[in-house]
Amino acid sequence: MTIQIRPPRQSDASLLIDLFKKLDTQTSFMLFEPDERVINVEQQTQRIGEFQNSERRQMLVAKSAQQMVGIVVGNGGNANRNRHTLVIAIGVDLEFSGRGIGFRLMNALEAWARDTHFHRLELTVMRHNERAIRLYKKCGYRQEGIKRHSLKVNGDFVDELQMAKLI
Numbered sequence: 001m002t003i004q005i006r007p008p009r010q011s012d013a014s015l016l017i018d019l020f021k022k023l024d025t026q027t028s029f030m031l032f033e034p035d036e037r038v039i040n041v042e043q044q045t046q047r048i049g050e051f052q053n054s055e056r057r058q059m060l061v062a063k064s065a066q067q068m069v070g071i072v073v074g075n076g077g078n079a080n081r082n083r084h085t086l087v088i089a090i091g092v093d094l095e096f097s098g099r100g101i102g103f104r105l106m107n108a109l110e111a112w113a114r115d116t117h118f119h120r121l122e123l124t125v126m127r128h129n130e131r132a133i134r135l136y137k138k139c140g141y142r143q144e145g146i147k148r149h150s151l152k153v154n155g156d157f158v159d160e161l162q163m164a165k166l167i
Contacts, residue, residue, distance in 0.1 A: 001064055003101055005108045007052065008061045012068065013044035016061070019068040023091040028153045029129045030091060056083075058112050062092070062101045069096040072105040076118060084119040090132075097131070106139045114167055122164040126151065133161065141165045 008016060017039060025034045039047070051059040056078065062070035070092035077085040088109065092102045113121060124147060125132050141163040149157035 003069060003096075003099070003104075004063050005060055005104050006063070008048050008059055008068075010045045010048050010052075012061065012063070013041045013048060015063070015068045016048070016071070017041065017044050019061075019071060019091075019093065022093055026094045029126055029132065031089075031151075055116065058109060058116075060105055060108050060112075062096075062105055064096075067093075069093045070101045070105055072109045074109050074113060074118075074121075076116075084117075086113050086118045086121050088121055088123040090123075102132075102135050103138065106135070110139070110165075110167060118167065120164055120166055122162070124150070124160040124162055126153075127159040127161055133163075136163050139165065 020032075020037055020039070021034075024030050024032045024037055048059070051057050051073075056076035058074045060072050061068050070090070072088065072090040074086040074088050077083050077087075086109075088106075090102060090105055092105070110121065121141070122144075123136065123141070125136065127146070142165070143161050143163050145162040147160040147162060150160045151158045
């Protein structure tokens with residue numbers, strides 16, 4: 001199966017909504033709980049347009065012939081002091097995990113970040129999300145800190161690791 005990595009098109013809005021719904025129900029590693037993320041096709045279309053028109057933000061998707069199977073988003077700092085920093089979030093459909101899609105998404109976003117002259121890439125990951133931590137280490141990210149009890153998942157406080165990479 002061929003997976004294409006590319007920026008989303010506005011016509012992809014409904015496929016992206018389907019991916020977000022799936023990601024939010026597959027694991028507790030995503031920020032949003034099932035049914036908490038509320039966005040309609042018109043809003044998602046507008047959001048895609050905002051990314052297309054931005055020099056400080058990038059969204060890339062992994063798409064098979066019929067569906068979106070992964071997404072990575074980078075949001076650049078807006079103040080003079082953090083303009084060099086890109087904050088990253090990623091999600092890959094569990095049915096497609098272990099196929100290198102996350103690695104390809106991260107590398108594609110890093111290539112865009114280099115071309116756009118970012119210097120620092122950063123993200124957070126739940127401390128117990130071992131698969132994601134392995135991916136980030138494989139991509140060259142290093143742990144910089146721990147955000148203690150930063151999230152509450154299923155009634156329990158969860159620590160997040162702060163990870164970053166300088167490019």
